[in-house]
Amino acid sequence: MGHGGHSAESTVGGLIEAFHLHLSKAELAELSVLLFILTYAMILLEKFFHRTIAALIGASLVLVIGVITPEKAWEAIDQNTILLLFGMMNIVTVMGKSGFFNLVAAKAVQITKGSPTRVLWVFSLLTALFSAFLDNVTTVLFMAPVMINIAEKLKLNPIPYLIAIVLASNTGGTATLIGDPPNIIIGSIAGKTFNDFLKEVAPYAILAFILGLIVMHLMMAKGGFLKAQATAEELEEILSGKVDESLLDRKLMKKSVGVFLVTILLFIVGHQIGLEPGVVALFMATVLALISGLSPAWILEKVEWTTLIFFMGLFMVVGALEVNGVFEVAAKWLIEAIGNNIHEGIILVGFVSAVISGFVDNIPFTMSMAYVLKGMEMQMGSVMDPLWWALSLGACLGGNLTLIGASANIVTADIAERNGYKINFFTFMKYGTPVAAVTVITAILLFYVEHAVFGGL
Structure with a gap:
């Protein structure tokens, strides 16, 4: 495992570098997932942590431990x-x-x-x-x-x-x-109008x-x-x-x-x-x-500085996932699962994108996924076109799942808080999750039916 460590060394810093720990790419990926989950847990425990503090703790930890360098962390901020x-x-x-x-x-x-x-x-x-x-x-x-x-x-x-x-x-x-934003990304990477x-x-x-x-x-x-x-x-x-x-x-x-x-x-x-x-x-x-x-x-x-700093922190934590190839692994797994079955792909890409977008900012996720689909397109040609649209529907509609699913959710919660109304994580989910579930399931299943049954392909 030690051999893989050297190639990954350029992306690490902090304590990992200070103590000359040679972690493989997979170990770095696992560590960044762990820190992401920890940050998420703190955001959920909003009685004890304000979400901005939670995001800052997460960002500080990925930097201090060194799963991402300060330069890469800064680049990860959209x-x-x-x-x-x-x-x-x-x-x-x-x-x-x-x-x-x-x-x-x-x-x-x-x-x-x-x-x-x-x-x-x-x-x-x-x-x-x-x-x-x-x-x-x-x-x-x-x-x-x-x-x-x-x-x-x-x-x-x-x-x-x-x-x-x-x-x-x-x-x-x-x-x-x-x-x-996911649509803007898909538009530019897939060349859609x-x-x-x-x-x-x-x-x-x-x-x-x-x-x-x-x-x-x-x-x-x-x-x-x-x-x-x-x-x-x-x-x-x-x-x-x-x-x-x-x-x-x-x-x-x-x-x-x-x-x-x-x-x-x-x-x-x-x-x-x-x-x-x-x-x-x-x-x-x-x-x-x-x-x-x-x-x-x-x-x-x-x-609303708290909102801006929340996003910067969260982008850094998600950046650690990206730098250490977590999204690539998820995307490769999807491709293996899809094989040549585009119709199955619509369901998989659509629902997986919706669920992931409910929990990580959908911008970096859509970007990684779009590059993977681009690679598929080179092999399969325009036959995989429906997967772009499944990604768009999943990533955008999935943003309603949780308070952190989309930038607009956090911004609104902060405006409400400034006016003396608290929208906490679970209050949001009480409404957002059922709406997301109904809209995602209906849109993706209908899209699937259009292509699989009526040959929209």
């Missing part, structure tokens, strides 16, 4: 995700300061006539639509403050409504090339969204969350739609909404001109900080 989050948080902060969300909430309450069921359906639909053309994170950064505002006005518990929005954003994002996704994935994503919303509706009705809580007089006052003018800064609102709209436009055309969403968000946030007249210190204090 800079696009971090820049995108950072930029959009700044833009949304300024929009919030201008009173924009109060205004939107007041108008939305009028449209839904204050009915909790309508609030659930209208907002889930809006979120899914936004998510198809923006990334889910931008969408929830924008929608969560509005949702909290409405729920408080109508005296409703915001938590289930916030979870409903996140689930809708993850499902809606599945439909297009730019809606969800916007129209390919609309044709192959969108029909299943739309169906999954409707089914997921029905499941959510039934669970919320059962929990008594869809009963109106405001009295008739209170409702009448809310519906009059008067917004306190002292809360609005119209000039700042024009600037911030203008910048927000330009940002969205640049997200949509960014792919053609080679601009990553993270770069666009950072640039536009800087422009807004420049023209807003607000103190940069004030804007930066409002950034």
Whole structure:
């Protein structure tokens, strides 16, 4: 075993190097899996550890023990995700300061006539639509403050409504090339176009969204969350739609909404001109900080640093899995299991991707899996095309399984916490897991039937 150790030495550092321990590639992989599970256990034990501290402990341990070098750990952080989050948080902060969300909430309450069921359906639909053309994170950064505002006005518990929005954003994002990071990765590695996704994935994503919303509706009705809580007089006052003018800064609102709209436009055309969403968000946030007249210190204090640092820590822990070939092993195992049976492959790739994406950030997983499928494509040709779509459906819809399955989930939980509402791991799972189960099983089985029975191949 010692012979394998030397080739792996370049990727190790920390105590492993200090004590000249020669670990084989397999041993390093096992160690990184162990540290990943430990980090996960701490995230689950949120009574004792804040999730950001848990991710930082995990990141520190992979570095101190040395299963990943600081350079590799830094590379493992998905800079696009971090820049995108950072930029959009700044833009949304300024929009919030201008009173924009109060205004939107007041108008939305009028449209839904204050009915909790309508609030659930209208907002889930809006979120899914936004998510198809923006990334889910931008969408929830924008929608969560509005949702909290409405729920408080109508005296409703915001938590289930916030979870409903996140689930809708993850499902809606599945439909297009730019809606969800796994799709962007599949698009670039497999050379798939916007129209390919609309044709192959969108029909299943739309169906999954409707089914997921029905499941959510039934669970919320059962929990008594869809009963109106405001009295008739209170409702009448809310519906009059008067917004306190002292809360609005119209000039700042024009600037911030203008910048927000330009940002969205640049997200949509960014792919053609080679601009990553993270770069666009950072640039536009800087422009807004420049023209807003607000103190940069004030804007930066409002950034959800705990969320950003949580992701950086988690990316490092997952990076250790990646550097030590854990995803490669998983992917090779999948290929051996599939053999030449593409139809069986649809089921395997779809469900395995969904389960793994519920527990690790789906970005690094999708990337490893996409390279493996690329290798398969070289051997098998376009006959394995359906596997790309199975990967997309599994990786995107699986993000609803747990609180850590998708970036949007964590971001929303942090916004809720800032407003005094705690969405913990198990509260999220109570709603997310059934929705994920129904949507993943339906979408992948229907996709399988289309290809295996009706010869979609």
